[in-house]
Amino acid sequence: MDWNHYRFRSLWTLPAPPATVYDVLERPEDYPRWWPQVREVTRLDGTTGVIRIRSALPYDMTFTAREVGRDPADGVLETALSGDIEGWARWTVTPYGTGSLARYDQVVSVHKPLLRRLAVPGRPVFRANHALMMRSGRRGLLTHLEAV
Template sequence: MAKYDFFTCWQFKAPIEDVYRAISRPVGWPQWWKGLQQVEALGSGSEQGKGLGNEQAGSREYRYHWQSPLGYSLCFDIRVMRLYAPWLIVGEARGDVEGWGCWQLSETAGVTRVRYRWRVRTTQPWMNLVAPLARPLFVWSHDVMMRNGALGLSRLLQAPLLERGRLPGDSLR
């Protein structure tokens, strides 16, 4: 399996609660995130975290259907493992990709910083077969999809996007 470790950072001139509300409700993402075809709720957990015990988080599960800029599709489920509103969402992925993702939010002086780490491996045989040559294209595709998310969220929040991209010094494997 081909492994990927992505880091993304967005900054919006918006309150953390507004940014968190949009990110924590993935069923609504296709309305503003270009490339995301559909999100289905598979579990019926609470919309809010419960703190350290976090009993409700594990029951939140979603199926994501993505269409990449390169034309291939990805379908995977994410089960929310940790949820500390409005600062952290951690989920475990399985399907066409397996691994985990983590949204971290912080706010300073009315600017919310969103850091996202996506550490996954591909499970589709064709992707694993072509990964040694196609890795740069898969990385580019991921970057385009994340850029689309940043721009869409900026429009939804009606808040300027102040920063977008990989974090300085971060690596892709």
């Protein structure tokens, strides 16, 4: 088992229509406004940016996200990630009841040296840290959607 390889999936039920949720998720430069753990997004061009995140644990992760797929009709946004983490992430937004289901999938390998050194004992804590970040992101997005 590669202790530095992770697969994550989060499902967010949201009270807004899929098109509204998609419109918010396709603007990562705005994530810091509603997602506290997304500390900074610097656009490099129309499809690439540098993102700095920090959740409950006292370390930042910085990576470049490059759009590799965008399909508004199917609600899909996909990015390739490189830097402290390497791999991909995908949002898929679909109708769910009177609102939406935003599914976040991520498959990454960690390259940040400290996290690699702590891979075996830290793995459960790193996974919990990610879960906290995702729960906070959902809460932030809910609040943001109420204001839109």
